[in-house]
Amino acid sequence: MENHTLAETLADMADLLRPAAIRAAATLKVADHIAAGAADPGELARRCGARPDLMDILLRYLASLGVLQPEADGRYGVAELGAPLLSDHPTSLRDHLSMTGMVGRGDAAMVNLVHTLRTGEPAHAVPLEKGYWESVNNDPEFAGSLMRNFSENLVFDGEIVVHGYDWSGARDVVDVGGNSGAMLINLLRRHPHLRGTLLDLKNSAELASKNFADAGLGDRCTAVVGSFFDPLPAGRDVYLLSAILADWTDEQAVAILRRCAEAAGPSGKVLLAEVNLDVRGGGLAGARTELMLRALMPAPVRTVPELVALAQQAGLRLTWQGAGTPFRSLLEFSG
Numbered sequence: 001m002e003n004h005t006l007a008e009t010l011a012d013m014a015d016l017l018r019p020a021a022i023r024a025a026a027t028l029k030v031a032d033h034i035a036a037g038a039a040d041p042g043e044l045a046r047r048c049g050a051r052p053d054l055m056d057i058l059l060r061y062l063a064s065l066g067v068l069q070p071e072a073d074g075r076y077g078v079a080e081l082g083a084p085l086l087s088d089h090p091t092s093l094r095d096h097l098s099m100t101g102m103v104g105r106g107d108a109a110m111v112n113l114v115h116t117l118r119t120g121e122p123a124h125a126v127p128l129e130k131g132y133w134e135s136v137n138n139d140p141e142f143a144g145s146l147m148r149n150f151s152e153n154l155v156f157d158g159e160i161v162v163h164g165y166d167w168s169g170a171r172d173v174v175d176v177g178g179n180s181g182a183m184l185i186n187l188l189r190r191h192p193h194l195r196g197t198l199l200d201l202k203n204s205a206e207l208a209s210k211n212f213a214d215a216g217l218g219d220r221c222t223a224v225v226g227s228f229f230d231p232l233p234a235g236r237d238v239y240l241l242s243a244i245l246a247d248w249t250d251e252q253a254v255a256i257l258r259r260c261a262e263a264a265g266p267s268g269k270v271l272l273a274e275v276n277l278d279v280r281g282g283g284l285a286g287a288r289t290e291l292m293l294r295a296l297m298p299a300p301v302r303t304v305p306e307l308v309a310l311a312q313q314a315g316l317r318l319t320w321q322g323a324g325t326p327f328r329s330l331l332e333f334s335g
Helices: 002-013 017-027 030-035 041-048 052-064 102-119 132-138 140-148 159-163 182-190 202-214 250-264 283-296 304-313
Strands: 068-070 076-078 172-176 195-200 221-225 238-242 269-273 317-321 331-334
Touching (some): 030 052, 041 052, 102 283, 182 195, 250 269, 250 304, 250 331, 269 304
Parallel strands (some): 172 195
16 A cells, blocks of 8 residues: 555656646636636637637646636636736736746756756757757747846846946947847946847847837847857957857857857957856755756856866967856957
8 A cells, every 4th residue: 555655646746737737728828718708618718729628628627626616607717726827917927837938838848858868958859859049039929928028137147247347448249149138238228338239049139129229229239130150240349148058068159159259350359158057066955956957958057167168169268257156157258
């Protein structure tokens, strides 16, 4: 009996249906549609774009979990447990759990964790046959999620890029893989003599262009659609790589740095502000975070000597090292 109970407990811990059903409800906006008045399975199926028979099964299962509340007339309400699935809930998780959201798409890769353990590669590439950022940036359905997740607040000690580097001798900077433009917005507000160019894939570049205009920086910032594996806009003073290389293998990181070196030429600088999410040695408490990070990115932990070695392979030499922070290193390179 004891072994049977242990087996049941382990099976319950490994259950994939429960999180999949909740994430499906978030993706289809089931709670939002119920709140808007579509509480019976047929109407919910129509609004969600789902099959009525399968929607009925999903609703019954969610009710069994306590996420929905079945009513006497066959309709459903949103239970207290399911309230965070509402988009307007104060602590809403809908976008976080949605499979059309950035976080939800990344989380879905966890089911392929065995690929990461065998190869060291991010698990995201297995079901989609392409990397996370390629998926998020080229699929139109993720454009809205990128916009909703935009914040001008810098994370992981990103402020050291703005305040910890001498920008007085630079006129223009290229934010290579600059995502939504938050870094350039902060940088150009603090240093009004600078002009900026952001280079990233389609969805991010289009969002950044809008953000620059909204911030009143459209005359000083330009967003360019492109890949940092291809030739970059040449001849600028500084090529910034902020929190980029952790998402790529050593070979890919060298290729990115080499493109920056080519574009910078003999007179430009490559500024590497890399995030180091070192959770090694965290014991049992840190294992979950470390495993999750490794499933999402190939190199969340790179020391300064390791980064310098990669830059040297790309033909760069270290010319300055900032003080750094617990989460960031700040390194300047020249060709």
